[in-house]
Structure formats: C-alpha cells, structure tokens
Amino acid sequence: MLRYITKRVFSMFITLLIIATITFFLMKLLPGSPFNNQEKLTETQRYALNEKYGLNDPVPVQYINYLGKLAQGDLGYTFQFDGRTVNSMIANGMGPSATIGFEALIFGTFIGLFLGIIAALRHNSFVDYGAMIVAVFGIAIPSFVFAGLLQYYVGVKLGWLPVAFWDGPEYHILPAFSLSVGVIATVARFMRTEMLEILGTDYILMARSKGISKKEVIIKHCVRNSMIPIITILGPMAIGLITGSLVIENIFAIPGIGEQFVKSINLNDYPVIMGTTIFYSFLIVVIILIVDILYGIIDPRIRVAGGK
C-alpha cells in the first residue's frame, strides 16, 4: 500500500508539471498586456513595467523562472491589486469558497443518499417518483436560477434569511443550499440506480435467505456496495464546489476565489491564471488519490489489484 501511494504521489507531481507547462505556454499566447491602464501608457512606461515583471525576457526564460519560484511555493504578485501576492489571494478567498462548498457537499450528499436509498427501496411507488421528480428538477434548474429565486423570495419577500453578504452562520444557508441542489440530484439518481441493481443480485438474496435481517442487509451489503460510483463522482464534485462558484459567489456577494478563475484570464493577470490553475489541479490530483485509496477500503478487490 505504501509503495502504491509513493508511486501515485510521484506521478501526481509529473501531472502537475505537465499542467503548469501547458497552461504557461497557452497563457502566453493571449494577446494584450496585463497592465490596468494599458490605454494610456507611454512606451517608456510599458517597457519599464514589463521589465519589472520580467515580461521582456524570452518566454522559455520566463518559464524557467516561474518554475523556480513555484518550487518554493511562491506564486508571485497579482497585477490587479497593488502589492498583493497570489498566495494571499488564494488563502483569503479559499476560506469562504471552501466553507460554502463543503457545507453544500455534506448537505447535498446526505440528502441525496437518503432520497436515492428511499426511492430504490420503494421502487415504483409514489415515494420513488417524488424523489426522482426532485432530482430531475435539481439537475434541470441551474444553480444560479435557483439562487436568484431563493434570494428574491426567501431573502426579499419573506425576509427570513439575509439577501447577501458574508457574516454569521445564517448567511451560509441560502448559498450553500443553492449549491447543494445539483449535488442532491446527482447523488440521488446515482444511488437509486446502484441500489436497484444491487438489490436484484444473487448475493443479497443469499444473505436474506441466510436469515440476516433486512435492515442489516441493506446497510451492510446494499448501501456499502452502492457507494463506489458515488465516491467516484463525489471527488471531482467536491473540488468544483470548494474552489468556489463564480455565479453563486457573485449573487450572494461572498468574498471567495471563484471569480478569479474567469477574471484573471480576461485581465491577462498571468500570476493569478497560473496560481489558480495549479492550485485547482493540485486539489484534483490529491482528491483523486484519496478517492482511489477510499475505493480500496470499501471494495477489497480494488485494493488487491492496485497494491501488489
């Protein structure tokens, strides 16, 4: 197992290096310069600014310099805000983004699992249809529409919860709930399908005929075995959620990092483009590793195959 993990960690860094390289050169193909006042800059100033940020060097030199700093964990300075480092931007923005995302993930997964299991156990009943209607709505309605409706009706019309901003726990409810709708829907549908398949297998019948109670069979055999595909989708979903949603953060005025993924590209803010991409990729590869290890715990067959 240890050898397996070491091997995976090594290939993780190779993956990151490849991602960083491709992003760097693609980014350099963007036309335009990163300076705010580009319209009014004189030639002398433009040259001096480029010099300061090392943008006059040939691209391969810039690339080597960047990797050197990256190896020390230094992501450089943003061009958008005077004197602010990319590290601090990510550190400050990740808090709110990750909080909301994590809340949405936990809430969404539990509700989704619950709906999925119930729907499968009450297959083709009113309960099943009800749960699946909810799931279809959840997938069909984009989270920003849902967020807008919640904000207007719950925040403005009813006045039950804050319209926006980032303060106490009550400020988390609407954004986290808006984000979780997609999670609920996806998890519920996956869980229902998996459960139905497993409920029909021979080993469940066998367990039942051995005299094990229905409750125990469902929890120990059915649910556990149905979890594998759920864990597979939860990984990437988790990253998507905790790195922040541009739209949800904008609607609820949450000071997260989501916006920078898009904005930095439009503004040619090179260090932020690189920083957010590498950070995101890093999370992805780590989560994939965790998911793979979790597989092994849940399904011993996978552990044996990978761990030799």
Add this chain to the structure above:
Amino acid sequence: MKKSKWSLLLTLVLVLSMFLAACSGGDKDKASDSKGGEDEKATEKPSEPQVLNLLDGEEIPSMDSSQATDSVSFEVMNNVMEGLYRLDKDNKPTPGVAEKHEVNEDGTVYTFKLNPNAKWSDGSQVVAKDFVYAWQKALTPDTLSEYAYIMGPVKNANAIQTDGDPLYGKVDQLGVKAVDDTTLEVTLEAPAPYFLGLTGFATFYPQKEEFVKKQADKYALESNTLLYNGPFVLNEWKHNEGWQYKKNDNYWDKDNVMLDEINVKIVKDVATGVNLYETGQTDIAGLSMEYVDQYKDNDDLYTRGEATVFFLRLNQKSEVLKNANIRKAIDMAYDKQSMVDVLLNNGSTPAYYLVPGEFTPGPDGEDYRKTNGNFGEYNLEKAKELWATGLKEVGKDSVELELLNYDSDGAKKMGEFFKNQLEKNLPGIKVSIKAQPFKQKLDLETKGEYDFSYAGWGPDYQDPMTFLDMFVTDGAHNQMAYSNPEYDKLIEGAKKETDEKKRWQMMLDAEKVLFEDQAISPLYQRGVTGLQKPYVKGLAHHLFGADTSYKWAYIEGKQ
C-alpha cells in the same frame, strides 16, 4: 423504519415547498418592509444617525496615490485624502489643503498657501514637502506609476518620464518647490487653466515621506498602513468584502462633514444590489438597462450624464475608410437615437461630437458643447448619396469591413445593431464582427488590425484638450492613422497659447476640423442610472477622477 418514513415526508414537504414558494409569492408585495425596519432599530439614536450604506462592484485595487489607475481607487482616495484643491458639487475647485493661491502673470507659476490646520490622521501637519515628495515619487521611473503622465502640465514632468531625455529620472528638476512648510510653488510647462482642478486628482495628493518609508512595501496595503488627510479615514478594509469610512477627527474642515460612517460592501451582481436596496441594506444601487423599465415610475430612480464618450474609430489604414465620403456616409447611416433608447435606456444620450456636453464651460461661461453644436445627423438619403460617390471614388461596388468589439453583452448588442443598420441602409456593405476580451481588443486596436472599432474615452482633467489631443498625427491614442496638419497645428497652438479666449477658439476649431474629416463616428455619451433613497442628500458627483464626494453628504428624513 417508521421514523424514516416521517423524515422522508418531512424532506419532501420541505423541498417541494421550496419550489412552490419559488413559483408563487409575486403578490406578497411589501413583506420586505418589516426587515428594513429591524435594521434601523439596531442603529437607533436620539438624533438621526449619520450612516450611509453603499455598494461597490470591485475591491479597491490600490490605495497608494502614485499607483492608482481606476475609478474605485480614485473614489475611495478622494474621500480619505485631499490634494491642494478638491472639486465641489458644481465641479469647481474648492480649497483643500491649500487655503488660497496666486498665479503669476503668464499663468505658469502657481504659489499655494497651505492651511496650517490641515493634518494627517496621526495629528502631524500636512506640509509643502509632503507634496514635493509624492509628486517626485510618482515620476521616479522605479515607481512605475501608470498615471504619471497626468503630471504632464508641470514643468519637466514629461522629460523626466521620457527614456533617453537628459532629464530622464531627474525628479529634482520637477517644477515643484517647498518654499516653507505652508508655501508650495508649482511651475508649469505652459499655462493650463484646468490645473487647479487637476490638483484634486489622486496622483497629486501628498504623501508623508517618513511614514511611507517606515511602512516600506506594506504602505497602503491595509487600512492601518496608511495616513489620511481627507474628510474620512478608512476604519476597516476587508479585502474582497468591503470597507468602512469613519469621519476624520483631524480633518481641518470637519465641522462641514456630517456623515459619521459609510459602509461599503462589494456586490458584483446588479440583481443582488437591487434586492439589497429593496430590503433597505443599501441606500444606493446601480441599475442595468433591464431594470430601468421596472423602476421607471419609481421616485428613487435617478439618471445622470457622465463625461465619457463612446465612438467608432474609422481606421484609415483601410483603403475604403480612407475615403472621406465613405466615412461620412457611414456616420449618417445608422440611427443613434434609437440605438441609445433601445439598447442603453440608462440616461445615455446620442453623440454627434467628441467633447462631451456639460463638461467644460469656456472663458465666456458657455458650455463647449453648446458653442460648437452638433456635427452630423441621421440622414439616409444623404448617406446613400455620399456612399455611392465614395464607392465610385475607390472603384468598388461592394466592400467588407470588420468591426472590432468588446465581448460584453451590451457591446455585442451594439455591434449587431450597427451591422444591421449599415447593411440595411448602405447597398454593397458587409460588416463582420470580431468580439474580443478587453485586453486583447486594446492590443488589436494598438496594432491597427481592424476597420471599425468600438471605443470609449473618459476625461483625465476638466478641459476639452483631454479628448482633443488624442487625435494628433501619430498620437499614442490615435490608433487609426488619422492625420491632418491643420488639426495638429490647432492642438499644438492651443497647448502654448496664453490667452484663454484664443486658446478656447483653437480648441473649438479643432473639433470642427475633426468632423469635417469625419475622423470618427461618435456613438453616445454615457449615462448612469440607479436607485437612491430620498433621505440621502448632498452627494457631489464628478466628471473625472473620482465619481463621488461624500464630504458634504448627510442623511435627512430617514426616520
């Protein structure tokens, strides 16, 4: 198992009620009022609390006056800092740190007498050398100030910024001198009647050298690594979330500052801003076009003209657009009025000019725009005639031209409108649209790789020159290969002329020349629209630099 049935039912009811709530409820009108009432209770005081709540769309990019380049930074600084003068409600210079000033006969030497009561927020006096330091700092090449060019009117400022000039980087040669603590002498390159107003611009604010050096690279990054000398101080600055102004007790004119506190929250979404306005959590909210109709009968709705003009660059590198008749035909062939009414609907007005209206009064007190009037009109018949002549002159019967556009929704609609009108009204023209992200668009524009380009320009100082000198031959912002020696001569002349009336006339004539040539096709002068609570009074709006001053603002009648 019984338990789970109940919880299932509960969940379903909860989830379904959410959808039902979303589908109905349109008629539960004023349920929000109670919420607004609760908010007020929290701050209830015997007299009316002087607290203003606002939204802004962006985080403050910089609080270092020599680094700032954008409207958010300029606005915040205008309220926590002060230059020699500041602009009042009528956009006239009113004393700031300077009590009064004298100008020598030919208008090139200004002697400012500083107010001895002008203090920094640490209690020390704002002295003349604080200005000298800040101005020299902005021009030092290492500072890399993107706005340093604004100091152009000050003697030697341009030479100091020009690489290769004997004066390059020699900031001690700048035309500014601290005679004593309260006397500042500024020498200009040439007379500039707008200079007084310019001293209220961020780049001209003072900085206290001792403090700046002590903070080193932490200077102006947080609210406590900055000294203030304006009507307010930044009490709190939560990056990406918002900031709070508090009245500055060390301010020389604090008796005229009425607000105790201004809370600004960052909100990027217009709909969110409107919802916050409806629940009373903000006193002002900007609106985008789609909300204007919804609020058009609401007393809180305001529209305000700005001094920013949008226009189409007509690139004369193009064989076709080199022809003056064709350029004139194009300008006449689309309906600017309906473009503004239908696509913008926000207080913007169609433009038939370069220098915006209600921006600069001349020596006779009359607005530049009023004196010069409009150039061009929407006239299909004439457009077709000129078009036919023009095509004959270039020897073509059909042309294909490219419009370089921004990739925002608003700009895209504008581009489509222009394309449709032109293709409908001018036989043989085909317009293709190339929408690009902001920076990329500027880059293509600089390289001159376009035929039409949707562009805008806001003023840097209150004078027609800030618009006019864009289009001199080979000017950095010309970008469309326009050249007319007569135009160049007028601009150059106006820059040197000491007689204000003659100077004004030259600038009036220059715009006429520009439109005889139809160098550009103006689109509209931008307006802004939004909602403002009736109890917010005394806001001063400006046309360049900072948008708003809160110095004279107050709350009246909220309770």
